[in-house]
Every structure is written in C-alpha cells, then in structure tokens.
Amino acid sequence: MQIVVKNIAKDYGKRFNAVHAIKDIGLEVKHGEFLGIMGPSGAGKSTLLNIISTNERPDHGQVLIDGIDMTELHDKEQSKYRRNKMGFIYQSFELLDSLNVKENIILPMALNHASKKKIEQSFRHMTKLLNIEGLEKRNVDDLSLGQKQIVAAARALINSPEILFADEPTGSLDSKSATILLNYMQLINDKEKTTILMATHDAFTASYCSRVVFVKDGVIFAEVVNPGDRNKFFEQIINMQRTIGGGSYFNVSQNN
Amino acid sequence: MFLKIIRRSFYNMKDSYLIYILACSFAIGMFSILLSLVDNPRLKSGISSWSASLNNVTLGFSVLFIFCVFVYMGFVGGFFIKQQTHEFKTFEKFGMSRWTIIVIGFIQTVVVQLISWLIGIIIALIFQKFFGMLLLYLMGVKTGFLFRFTGNTFSMLWQICLYSTIVFSIMNSFRVQKLLRKNKDKSKRLPKWYIRLLGGILGILLFFSGIVVTVILFGDIKNNNQTAAIVELSFLFVAYLAGTYLMYYGFLPSFLTILQHTKGIAYTGINIFSFKYFKERLMRNVSILWFITELSSLALILLSVCYFGYKSVYTNYTYAHPFELTANQNTVKPIKKYLKENNAKITRSYKTNVKTTVVQRGSNNEILPGTFISYSDYQKLPKSNVARNPQITKNEFLVLDYGYVPSFASDKSNTAVVKVKNARIIKTNKIGSAFPYGSTMYQGLMIVAPDKYYQKLKPEVKNTFYGWFFKSGDSLTHKQYEKLNKQEYTSGVQIKKAADLADTKLTTDTNRRNVSGTTVYMDSNFSRQKNAKSQVDQISGFGIFIVAMFSVSLLIALGSVLTLRLLLRDDSEWKQLKTLNKIGVSKSEIKEIVKKETIYSFVIPIIFAVMQSYIVMALIARYPRTTMLRPFILINLGYIALYGIIGFVTYLISWRSVNQKLT
Incomplete structure (x- = not known):
C-alpha cells in the first residue's frame, strides 16, 4: 500500500489559542515500507499518524492511499477502510474494559464477520506468537502495562492488516517483550509486505525501521534512511536526535 | 479555583443538568400553582364546594405532589455526584482536602436547587392564570380566573425552597464524603453469575405466577370472594415487586451472558462488544429500571382506576337523572305551577303509572320494594333513557337492578329470579340498570312486566311519575328550587317483614317512622338534572385536572430519570465508544448501539409495567356491564405514546452527546 501525504495541516483550538499541530507536511510511504516517525513531545507525531490513519481529518491537504483520497471519504467509508485494511497499536492501549483479553484481541475479526473457526485459529496463532497464552480470560484491568500493550498489539495484528499504525508501541514494554513485538512487526513487514508507520521516542525501536522521519514543530525536519546495518542506523538516529535537541537545521529531501 | 471547578462541572454535564433542572422546575411550578390555588378568592367565590372541601383536597394533593418531587430530587440529585467520582478522587490525590471537595459538592447542589426553584416559581407566576382558567373550564364554572399569589404562598414557597435546598445539599455532601471514603474492589462487589441466574429464575417464576394469580383474581373478585382476593392481592404485590427486580437483577444479565457466550452470535460484528456493554449498563441501572x-x-393502574371512577360517577349521574326534571304525584302540582309561572319551554313531557309491591331478590333473598311498569308504558318512554337496557318483547320481563345483577342460583349467573307477592315468580335473563325516571325516584327493583301481568298485579302502593325535557333549561328559580328541595325526601314506603312473602306488608310512609320490625325506603320526590350535572362537572373536572397534572409530572420525572441514566456515562464507557470508532467501527454502528440501548431501556420497563397494570382489569371484574378493556388499552397506548416520545428525545440527546465526544 502506497501512502502519499500532500501538504496536510492541522490546528487545534480557536483564534488566539490555536495550536498549529501540523504545518504543511508532505510525505510518501512506499508499499511495504517500515517508516518511523520521531520527534520531541508535542512535535505532531501522533497527529500525523491520526490523520494518515483517518482518525482525524486535516484542515487542508490530502492523504492518498493507493490513489484513494482518504480525506474525501465519508465517515462510514473511512471506518470500513480502517476496519479492513488497518491495524492500530496505541500509546494508551485503547483496550475495551468491558471485554476480556480474548475478546479484545479477536474484536477486529468479529467486526469483519470472520468465521468462528478462523477467529479461533488466528487467536491461537497470535497468542502463541506474542507469548500471551493463558491470559485469554483475564480482565484488561488486571493486566500489567506491558501485558496490555502486547494485547493491544495482538489486536492490531490479528487481522493481518495491510497498514499498521503504531504509536509508541514499546513505551510500556520491558526489553524482552519489546524485542518480541518489534521482531514480529519486522517479520510481517518483510514477509507480508505490511506497510508500517510507527511513532516513537526510542532510538532502539526506531532502528527496526527502514526509514525514519523527524518531526519538529509540526513540520518534517529531517529523515534518515536505514543503510542496511542496524547499529549504524541506530547511531544515525541518535545523532539526529542530538541535532534536533541542539536546534540545528537539517535539509529535508527534495521530495518533501 | 473552586468556582472554576464548579463551572467546569456544570459545563461538562450541561445536557444532564439542563434536563434535571427543567424536570425539577416543572414539578416545582406545578406544586406552586396548586398551592396558590388553595386560597384563590375567585375559586372560593365561584365554586361553592371549594371552601368546603376542594381547597383542602388541593392542599392535600400539593403536599403529596411535593413529597414525590422531593423523592425525585433526593434520588436523581445523587446521579451528578456519582458521575464526578473520578474527578473528586483525582482532586483528593492532588492534595485537595476532603472538606473542600465536600464543599464543592454542596455548592453545586445549592446552585442547581436554587435555579430549579427560581425557574419553577417563574413558571408558576407565568402559568398560574392559564392553569386556573383550565381548572375552571374543566369544572364547567363560567367565571373568570383571578391571578393571585399571596404573600403567604410566597413565604411558604421560600421556606420550602430554603429547607429543601439545605437538606439536599447536605445529602449530596454526605454522598461526596461516602464516595471518597469508598474503596471497593470491583470484582468483590459484583455477585457471582450463578447467584444472578438463580435470582433471575426466581424472578421469572414470581412474575409469571403473578400473571396466573391475576387471572385467578378475576374469578374471585367476580364471585365476591373477598378473603381469597385479599390474599391474592398481597401475593401479587410481593410477586410483582420482587419478580420484576429479580428479572432485572438476574434474568436479563444472565440472558445477555448466555448470548455473549454463544460464539455463533457473539462473534458476529459489533455483538461482541454490545452484549457486554448492555449487560454492564443494565447491571448498573437495575434499581432505576425497577x-x-x-x-x-402504578401510574397506569391509577389512571385506569381514575377513569373508571369518573365513568362510575358519570353513569350514576345519567342513571339518576335521565330527564331534565322529574316529579311524582307528591310534587307534580307545585312543579307544574312553577313551570307555568316561569313560561318554561317544555319540549317533551312524559307520564307513567307504576305499581309498587313487595318482592324478594333471588341471590340474597332480600325483601325489598318492587316497582312495576307495564310494557306498553315502557315503550312510550324516551329511547335515550332506556337505551342501555336490553331489548324486550311484549311477553318478556325486564329486571332493573342498579349496577349489580344478582342471580337466584349461583349456577345461573345470567338469570335474575324475583319472587313477587301474590303473583307468579319472575325468571328472566333480561337484566338492565337504566331506570327510566332515574334511580333516586324509587327504591328497590324496577320491573317492566308484560301488560297482562301488570294488569293482574295487585299493588300496595300506586304512583305516577312525570318527566320533562326543556328547550333552554327548566327555568326554576333558586327560591322555587329551595322550596322543592324541602319536599325531596318526605315520602316513601315501609316494609313490615313476615316469615312468608305473602304476609309481608308494604305501606306508604311519610314520616320516616322507625317502628320495630319495619324497614323504611324513602324515595326522592323529584330530581333535577341541572344541579347534579353541575356537581358532576365540577368533581370530574377537578379530578381530570389533578390526575392530568400528576400523570404528566410523573411521566416527565420517570422519563428524565431514564434519560439522565442513559446520558451519564462514566469515563470508561466514553472511552470504549471512542476506541471502537478508532479501530474501525463506524459512527452509524455506534449510533445503532445507542439506539438499541435506548430502546431496551424504555421498552422493557413499559412491557413489564403494562403486564402488571392488567391487575386493574381484575379489580373491576365485578362490573360485567362496564367494559373497561377498550379504555384500558387506550390509556396504555396513550401512556406508551408519551413515554415513546420521551424515549425518542432521549435517543436524540444521547446520540448527540456521543457524537460530540467522537468528533
């Protein structure tokens, strides 16, 4: 799935209190790309993800996914698109308190009216893969933060989405769980050619991406492409983070 | 800072506060109007019975009304405090003292209560004249209504406002304190599923046994089996109250649990969420739904009973006064004289000779006077006066027995058997209750007999009845009426009972002599429709006014309670709906959840309520001639329609608030 973001902007608040969350951002994400979005808090990472994932509408600009202008779609069509093609891992988990772990994980499949057999199969596969077997009957409230994040990830991935949006997916995980999740994300990116957009603060997490864009004050400030060596890429990301922290300007590619 | 918190709370729950304030204001307005009507001078002067009794009845109803309003305020006022649990606990965590949070709860309640009272009193000031005029119109009193709000009324309202505001504010302060102290474990608080299931089964058994007992009650009330009826009513009271509660508590959640565990149904679309969501919401609102x-x-039963009461009064009135003016041989002379003097425009006049003798009523062997009228004379009477009686042929008997049709043998419930002194026994299934000259003109039974039977009958007393219809009223002056009134109950008959009916004697009585062994039956010597009509109009108009006020207020109160419960979602519930939208559930599907929840919340209680209210049909089963099924259905449909409108408005408001949160 190719994603093209054209000159989108988004303000929050009104008149004098208005905050420019996104200022004229352009971006292209190739089919099967694993894109990282980094930047300081309040830079606009989550807003950018929300706009691309159609959870929010931009004030102006376009988001084209495989040539379809998502900003022109009706709410109902957007919801259908999200349900069928997208998966989400949110910073705040966004799990449903009323449902237990199993019901939370299988929710996207049930919404798509998948067969009972397929639901059960996918659920077994996913819980085994993410090492959360035995949690299925637990209430969401009884889980640790890390467990909640894994469950949220399982929910996002169970439907084999074509695009996966992840907002700080490893923020609440210990290093082992984080590695399992990231490896799985990389696996589906490689094997299934799932396009992944991931917002993160963490350079280690970002080092799994094929490319990282840096957002600051609502604009894309810089980008770093994975040279094929993760350690080197990790260092580049760290350096870029230092640069942003120092306030230096970094040229962005002509495409943007 | 505190004011900002309070302002923010009002803003966040503005829809809910608005509904509560409007419902309270309406109720306070109605109460203030009722209270101000008690000592209204125009009502006192225009309605003779106002000072005597109706003002006290109005005062009594206004006290009952405000009591109900206080129950509502006490109950619903707590919703808002409960809704802020999370917020209050956060304030406490941030270091705000418990006392300060309690003061915030107190001030919020004071503000809401004072605004409600202020708007309520303004409503009363604006609409008092309208409601006063409506009351006079319904009572058929042709006089203008005078707007009046005395200082006494104001002072009373102010005191009630002040004390109730303080009481409710203190109540809510205690609620705040209680919820800050509470630290219950959610899992421990919820009863196990099997307890709910057992409760639910018991609830169903109780509720449906209530329906069976209602059917049995029909028979017992019809057969006047009072002891059994009281036991059954007591059982019904417990069965319906407990059964309904247990169905909400146990059966419906268990049913939803079963659906939720039936994977074939639950794993389909939004069902996976909605069954659990409905169950949680239901379990949280069990007491309110109950x-x-x-x-x-109760409202449906009261409305039906009130309608039946009104119909009884009206039927009584039409039975008692079928002519505009009626006389017998004792009063015919002065009445004719007055009518001539006043140039009354008589449109139709009737005269009927009757014979009175002793009869014995079949079912209870009661000996009483029987007034006979010949078939030919009966046929000459106005059709409107006897339209409710069954049709008879010239050889048939017709027994007129007021309202209640007895039978000689219990196995022949549709046959009236009457023994007549020195005449052959009468057995007939032609039984009516419309006395052609009015029920007050003669005591005991009236029997329409074939002409031959009537000719042969040897009466102990003879009389003649006269009846008139007029073009523009009977034109009797007040003075003439007063004179006639003195003669109203001055004659009748006296029965001296003996072992045998043939030896029982019936004589004319003009002195109400209480001789041992005799029974005196005094007849009315005349009857005037105008006086009775005015009284009936006034009483029924007053009744309609009060019942309508109570019903509308009750409906608004009940509707607003449900609306508020549906509107007031806690943070977790809001978050869940938002999450669903984020992961791809469309707004129209969420709207469907809101719609279904509103429908269930409104439809289930009304179904249970209608089923329970059927008890009223059993209560009036003794009156077979009065068919109440149609009015009962209409009352129910009317209630359901109004209730449905509130449900629809609730759905609109509820969806609006959800949509706002999602956008």
Whole structure:
C-alpha cells in the first residue's frame, strides 16, 4: 500500500489559542515500507499518524492511499477502510474494559464477520506468537502495562492488516517483550509486505525501521534512511536526535 | 479555583443538568400553582364546594405532589455526584482536602436547587392564570380566573425552597464524603453469575405466577370472594415487586451472558462488544429500571382506576337523572305551577303509572320494594333513557337492578329470579340498570312486566311519575328550587317483614317512622338534572385536572430519570465508544448501539409495567356491564405514546452527546 501525504495541516483550538499541530507536511510511504516517525513531545507525531490513519481529518491537504483520497471519504467509508485494511497499536492501549483479553484481541475479526473457526485459529496463532497464552480470560484491568500493550498489539495484528499504525508501541514494554513485538512487526513487514508507520521516542525501536522521519514543530525536519546495518542506523538516529535537541537545521529531501 | 471547578462541572454535564433542572422546575411550578390555588378568592367565590372541601383536597394533593418531587430530587440529585467520582478522587490525590471537595459538592447542589426553584416559581407566576382558567373550564364554572399569589404562598414557597435546598445539599455532601471514603474492589462487589441466574429464575417464576394469580383474581373478585382476593392481592404485590427486580437483577444479565457466550452470535460484528456493554449498563441501572417499571405500572393502574371512577360517577349521574326534571304525584302540582309561572319551554313531557309491591331478590333473598311498569308504558318512554337496557318483547320481563345483577342460583349467573307477592315468580335473563325516571325516584327493583301481568298485579302502593325535557333549561328559580328541595325526601314506603312473602306488608310512609320490625325506603320526590350535572362537572373536572397534572409530572420525572441514566456515562464507557470508532467501527454502528440501548431501556420497563397494570382489569371484574378493556388499552397506548416520545428525545440527546465526544 502506497501512502502519499500532500501538504496536510492541522490546528487545534480557536483564534488566539490555536495550536498549529501540523504545518504543511508532505510525505510518501512506499508499499511495504517500515517508516518511523520521531520527534520531541508535542512535535505532531501522533497527529500525523491520526490523520494518515483517518482518525482525524486535516484542515487542508490530502492523504492518498493507493490513489484513494482518504480525506474525501465519508465517515462510514473511512471506518470500513480502517476496519479492513488497518491495524492500530496505541500509546494508551485503547483496550475495551468491558471485554476480556480474548475478546479484545479477536474484536477486529468479529467486526469483519470472520468465521468462528478462523477467529479461533488466528487467536491461537497470535497468542502463541506474542507469548500471551493463558491470559485469554483475564480482565484488561488486571493486566500489567506491558501485558496490555502486547494485547493491544495482538489486536492490531490479528487481522493481518495491510497498514499498521503504531504509536509508541514499546513505551510500556520491558526489553524482552519489546524485542518480541518489534521482531514480529519486522517479520510481517518483510514477509507480508505490511506497510508500517510507527511513532516513537526510542532510538532502539526506531532502528527496526527502514526509514525514519523527524518531526519538529509540526513540520518534517529531517529523515534518515536505514543503510542496511542496524547499529549504524541506530547511531544515525541518535545523532539526529542530538541535532534536533541542539536546534540545528537539517535539509529535508527534495521530495518533501 | 473552586468556582472554576464548579463551572467546569456544570459545563461538562450541561445536557444532564439542563434536563434535571427543567424536570425539577416543572414539578416545582406545578406544586406552586396548586398551592396558590388553595386560597384563590375567585375559586372560593365561584365554586361553592371549594371552601368546603376542594381547597383542602388541593392542599392535600400539593403536599403529596411535593413529597414525590422531593423523592425525585433526593434520588436523581445523587446521579451528578456519582458521575464526578473520578474527578473528586483525582482532586483528593492532588492534595485537595476532603472538606473542600465536600464543599464543592454542596455548592453545586445549592446552585442547581436554587435555579430549579427560581425557574419553577417563574413558571408558576407565568402559568398560574392559564392553569386556573383550565381548572375552571374543566369544572364547567363560567367565571373568570383571578391571578393571585399571596404573600403567604410566597413565604411558604421560600421556606420550602430554603429547607429543601439545605437538606439536599447536605445529602449530596454526605454522598461526596461516602464516595471518597469508598474503596471497593470491583470484582468483590459484583455477585457471582450463578447467584444472578438463580435470582433471575426466581424472578421469572414470581412474575409469571403473578400473571396466573391475576387471572385467578378475576374469578374471585367476580364471585365476591373477598378473603381469597385479599390474599391474592398481597401475593401479587410481593410477586410483582420482587419478580420484576429479580428479572432485572438476574434474568436479563444472565440472558445477555448466555448470548455473549454463544460464539455463533457473539462473534458476529459489533455483538461482541454490545452484549457486554448492555449487560454492564443494565447491571448498573437495575434499581432505576425497577423503580421506573413499578411507578409506570402504578401510574397506569391509577389512571385506569381514575377513569373508571369518573365513568362510575358519570353513569350514576345519567342513571339518576335521565330527564331534565322529574316529579311524582307528591310534587307534580307545585312543579307544574312553577313551570307555568316561569313560561318554561317544555319540549317533551312524559307520564307513567307504576305499581309498587313487595318482592324478594333471588341471590340474597332480600325483601325489598318492587316497582312495576307495564310494557306498553315502557315503550312510550324516551329511547335515550332506556337505551342501555336490553331489548324486550311484549311477553318478556325486564329486571332493573342498579349496577349489580344478582342471580337466584349461583349456577345461573345470567338469570335474575324475583319472587313477587301474590303473583307468579319472575325468571328472566333480561337484566338492565337504566331506570327510566332515574334511580333516586324509587327504591328497590324496577320491573317492566308484560301488560297482562301488570294488569293482574295487585299493588300496595300506586304512583305516577312525570318527566320533562326543556328547550333552554327548566327555568326554576333558586327560591322555587329551595322550596322543592324541602319536599325531596318526605315520602316513601315501609316494609313490615313476615316469615312468608305473602304476609309481608308494604305501606306508604311519610314520616320516616322507625317502628320495630319495619324497614323504611324513602324515595326522592323529584330530581333535577341541572344541579347534579353541575356537581358532576365540577368533581370530574377537578379530578381530570389533578390526575392530568400528576400523570404528566410523573411521566416527565420517570422519563428524565431514564434519560439522565442513559446520558451519564462514566469515563470508561466514553472511552470504549471512542476506541471502537478508532479501530474501525463506524459512527452509524455506534449510533445503532445507542439506539438499541435506548430502546431496551424504555421498552422493557413499559412491557413489564403494562403486564402488571392488567391487575386493574381484575379489580373491576365485578362490573360485567362496564367494559373497561377498550379504555384500558387506550390509556396504555396513550401512556406508551408519551413515554415513546420521551424515549425518542432521549435517543436524540444521547446520540448527540456521543457524537460530540467522537468528533
């Protein structure tokens, strides 16, 4: 799935209190790309993800996914698109308190009216893969933060989405769980050619991406492409983070 | 800072506060109007019975009304405090003292209560004249209504406002304190599923046994089996109250649990979420749904009983006064004289000779006077006066027995058997209750007999009845009426009972002599429709006014309770709906959840309430001639329609608030 973001902007608040969350951002994400979005808090990472994932509408600009202008779609069509093609891992988990772990994980499949057999199969596969077997009957409230994040990830991935949006997916995980999740994300990116957009603060997490864009004050400030060596890429990301922290300007590619 | 918190709370729950304030204001307005009507000078002067009794009845109703309003305020006022649990606990965590949070709860309640009272009193000031005029119109009193709000009324309202505001504010302060202290474990608080299931089964058994007992009650009330009826009513009271509660508590959640575990159904679309969501919301609102069901049922029963009461009064009136003016041989002379003097425009006049003798009523062997009228004379009477009686042929008997048709043998419930002194026994299934000259003109039974039977009958007393219809009223002056009134109950008959009916004697009585062994039956010597009509109009108009006021207020109160419960979602519930939208559930599907929840919340209580209210049909089963099924259905449909409108408005408001949160 190719994603093209054209000159989108988004303000929050009104008149004098208005905050420019996104200022004229352009971006292209190739089919099967694993894109990282980094930047300081309040830079606009989550807003950018929300706009691309159609959870929010931009004030102006376009988001084209495989040539379809998502900003022109009706709410109902957007919801259908999200349900069928997208998966989400949110910073705040966004799990449903009323449902237990199993019901939370299988929710996207049930919404798509998948067969009972397929639901059960996918659920077994996913819980085994993410090492959360035995949690299925637990209430969401009884889980640790890390467990909640894994469950949220399982929910996002169970439907084999074509695009996966992840907002700080490893923020609440210990290093082992984080590695399992990231490896799985990389696996589906490689094997299934799932396009992944991931917002993160963490350079280690970002080092799994094929490319990282840096957002600051609502604009894309810089980008770093994975040279094929993760350690080197990790260092580049760290350096870029230092640069942003120092306030230096970094040229962005002509495409943007 | 505190004011900002309070302002923010009002803003966040503005829809809910608005509904509560409007419902309270309406109720306070109605109460203030009722209270101000008690000592209204125009009502005192225009309605003779106002000072004597109706003002006290109005005062009594206004006290009852404000009591109900206080129950509502006490109950619903707590919703807002409960809704802020999370917020208050956060304030406490941030270091705000418990006392300060309690003061915030107190001030919020004071503000809401004072605004409600202020708007309520303004409503009363604006609409007092309208409601006063409506009351006079319904009572058929042709006089203008005078707007008046005395200082006494104001002072009373102010005191009630002040004390109630303080009481409710203190109540809510205690609620705040209680919820800050509470630290219950959610899992421990919820009863196990099997307890709910057992409760649910018991609830179903109780509720449906209530329906069976209602059917049995029909028979017992019809057969006047009072002891059994009282036992059955007591059982019904417990069965319906407990059964309904247990169905909400146990059966419906268990049913939803079963659906939720039936993967074939639950794993389909939004069902996976909605069954659990509905169950949680239901379990949280069990008491409220139960409360609304029982009050709706009570309202339906009261409305039906009131209608039946009104119909009884009206039927009584038409039975008692079928002519505009009626006389017998004792009063015919002065009445004719007055009519001539006043140039009354008589449109139709009737005269009928009757014979009175002793008869014995079949079912209870009661000996009483029987007034006979010949078939030919009966046929000459105005059709409107006897239209409610069954049709008879010239050889048939017709027994007129007021309202209640007895039978000689219990196995022949549709046959009246009357023994007549020195005449052959009468057996007939032609039984009526419309006395052609009015029920007050003669005591005991009236029998329409074939002409031959009538000719042969040897009466102990003879009389003649006269009846008139007029073009523009009977034109009797007040003075003439007063004179006639003195003669109203001055004659009748006296029965001296003996072992045998043939030896029982009936004589004319003009002195109400209480001789041992005799029974005196005094007849009315005349009857005037105008006086009775005015009284009936006034009483029924007053009744309609009060019942309508109570019903509308009750409906608004019940509707607003449900609306508020549906509107007031806690943070977790809001978050869940938002999450669903984020992961791809469309707004129209979420709208469907809101719609279904509103439908279930409104439809289930009204179904239970209608089923329970059927008890009223059993209560009036003794009156077979009065068919109440149609009015009962109409009353129910009317209630359901109004209730449905509130449900629809609730759905609109509820969806609006959800949509706002999602956008």
